[in-house]
Amino acid sequence: MNPRKRIQNLISEAVSRAVSEGLLPPVEVGDIEMERPKRREHGDWSTNIAMAVAGRVGKKPREVAEAVLGCIQDDPGLLSGVEIAGPGFINFHLSPATLRNVLLEVGRKGPMYGSSNTGKGRKVQVEFVSANPVGPLHVGHGRWAAFGDTLANVMAHCGYDVEREFYINDYGTQIRNFGKSISARYLELLGQQVEFPEGGYAGHYVTEIARRIVAEHGDEFKSVSEEDRVTRFVEMEYPRMLESIRETLVKMSVDFDAWFSERELYDRGEVSETLDELKGDGYAYEKEGALWLRTSSFGDEKDRVLVRSNEEPTYFASDIAYHHDKIRRGFEILIDVWGADHHGYVPRMKAAMAAMGYDPECLVVVLGQLVKLFRSGEPVIMSKRTGEIVTLDELLEEVGVDAARYFFLQRSHDSPLEFDIELAKKESPENPVYYVQYAHARICSILNYSGISESDISDPKGVDLELLGEEAEFELLRKISELEEVVEYSAQKYVPHRLTGYAEELASLFHAFYRDCRVVTDDEGLTRARLFLVSCARRVLAVVLGLLGVTAPEKM
RNA sequence: GCCCCCGUAGCUCAACAGGAUAGAGCAACUGCCUUCUAAGCAGUAGGUUGCAGGUUCGAGUCCUGCCGGGGGUGCCA
Numbered sequence: 118m119n120p121r122k123r124i125q126n127l128i129s130e131a132v133s134r135a136v137s138e139g140l141l142p143p144v145e146v147g148d149i150e151m152e153r154p155k156r157r158e159h160g161d162w163s164t165n166i167a168m169a170v171a172g173r174v175g176k177k178p179r180e181v182a183e184a185v186l187g188c189i190q191d192d193p194g195l196l197s198g199v200e201i202a203g204p205g206f207i208n209f210h211l212s213p214a215t216l217r218n219v220l221l222e223v224g225r226k227g228p229m230y231g232s233s234n235t236g237k238g239r240k241v242q243v244e245f246v247s248a249n250p251v252g253p254l255h256v257g258h259g260r261w262a263a264f265g266d267t268l269a270n271v272m273a274h275c276g277y278d279v280e281r282e283f284y285i286n287d288y289g290t291q292i293r294n295f296g297k298s299i300s301a302r303y304l305e306l307l308g309q310q311v312e313f314p315e316g317g318y319a320g321h322y323v324t325e326i327a328r329r330i331v332a333e334h335g336d337e338f339k340s341v342s343e344e345d346r347v348t349r350f351v352e353m354e355y356p357r358m359l360e361s362i363r364e365t366l367v368k369m370s371v372d373f374d375a376w377f378s379e380r381e382l383y384d385r386g387e388v389s390e391t392l393d394e395l396k397g398d399g400y401a402y403e404k405e406g407a408l409w410l411r412t413s414s415f416g417d418e419k420d421r422v423l424v425r426s427n428e429e430p431t432y433f434a435s436d437i438a439y440h441h442d443k444i445r446r447g448f449e450i451l452i453d454v455w456g457a458d459h460h461g462y463v464p465r466m467k468a469a470m471a472a473m474g475y476d477p478e479c480l481v482v483v484l485g486q487l488v489k490l491f492r493s494g495e496p497v498i499m500s501k502r503t504g505e506i507v508t509l510d511e512l513l514e515e516v517g518v519d520a521a522r523y524f525f526l527q528r529s530h531d532s533p534l535e536f537d538i539e540l541a542k543k544e545s546p547e548n549p550v551y552y553v554q555y556a557h558a559r560i561c562s563i564l565n566y567s568g569i570s571e572s573d574i575s576d577p578k579g580v581d582l583e584l585l586g587e588e589a590e591f592e593l594l595r596k597i598s599e600l601e602e603v604v605e606y607s608a609q610k611y612v613p614h615r616l617t618g619y620a621e622e623l624a625s626l627f628h629a630f631y632r633d634c635r636v637v638t639d640d641e642g643l644t645r646a647r648l649f650l651v652s653c654a655r656r657v658l659a660v661v662l663g664l665l666g667v668t669a670p671e672k673m
Numbered sequence: 674g675c676c677c678c679c680g681u682a683g684c685u686c687a688a689c690a691g692g693a694u695a696g697a698g699c700a701a702c703u704g705c706c707u708u709c710u711a712a713g714c715a716g717u718a719g720g721u722u723g724c725a726g727g728u729u730c731g732a733g734u735c736c737u738g739c740c741g742g743g744g745g746u747g748c749c750a
Contacts, residue, residue, distance in 0.1 A: 155693080
């Protein structure tokens, strides 16, 4: 049992003892809230239970705290002190032995350190990126790639059964516009005057595609109908585009478990099947020649169209069928990562879940804000209209995957990200990626210098942990002990960026330790104890960097 | 108009389900390499958390109103 739970038990036992001794009136305390105090002198763990309960028992918070404190019977060896502070907090200080024991857990769990079973094997699907296969990924996609992948890592570490999925919008207007755009460029290259299609893709890559078609097929498609030419180009080119997207994602170290095609959803009849079910349940109805879903009965502002009067299903219709399919595949939690510009879509999708008879809560939509690119403080001008964008490939080429992923994961998903390309490239202290990686490399260097192999060090039997007694050592131990909470919080709140903060704190405490404590000395016992400590710190850094998808270099 | 997100140090951002004296990094200034990586460390300075109310033992965090920025509000995706 971890110290947090042991302390919670001490408190609840103390409360019942205080009640039976008549110091407190009978009171239901429920879950005992535990927090990490911000200030060191407030101990390792703190509870506000006295303040929370004070009103209900008609006593002052400090009186309640004293009653509880008086009834606490220490779990032997766990604590070195308990006291009441401030308005009525009860603060707990872990004993040195408890802190040192965290190293044994790191040694035991290795790469699984920080993992837990809070997810209880629940099936989770994280769907992210899901870019239309009509152009290269841009830097915004890069942010969602890093976010989704790390969120999946973090949830897996918490004991969820996680799958990563990419939804391919290979049906409908967008893919058609892609074909039309290629067609227009193709005809231009063959010397015809054509108007560029409305909603077409103006990027230079489209012209490159057309040029390649001309080179390979000449004017073969010049005389066929526009309709046929567009269809032909779509069939020829979207699989290639999808393949290049896949390659870019591989460079981002993102590996999807599933690629789900919208077109196949139609081909299997799942869209019409879903619509029939909704009609059968009375949630879909005809009006003005279109089919509508009664989303307003489930909290949406108004009803939404499923099938237009021209018989074309909307994107919404296939999206419902898609989510229906996800549930039928057994996923209990569906996480959709969408751009913030889709936020108006959330209530209707939740409503659709409810209409299908599912709990809307099982759908979690994470909305992400934009990435603004900078170069040495100057904004990089991009225009969607003219197609002048910086692609994810170009960014990766320039800054590398480690810096890219780290930068994407530094900020909360709901605030816009400023990404400075020059800063990401800099191998200097301004760049936090290197700060963290440097701590890892520095430890490797110490281990190497010691001449003792790490596998030898990690056997705690030959180590006397009691030799660890410096404040800098305890600080490091405390931070190491926090990983599980950080990982759990990141998973529960869908905030994987917390990990970058943790990594920097851990690195910083290691660097401070390095200043205060020399590891390799003539004192063999102390050397072994400290080698064990830094080896554990290294492994924890490696775990965190691994979750972030960033490499942990041995040398820099 | 209505809905959603954001507003915290000069800049970029943290702040765990409301907690104790709001924290980092960068930029600025001052020190520290004959000893395991100076891509490092230590220190100084920097704030009425956009504004005004409210809720309570306690508010950056919750509620109301206002100001400012972004997004949405389609038989588009």
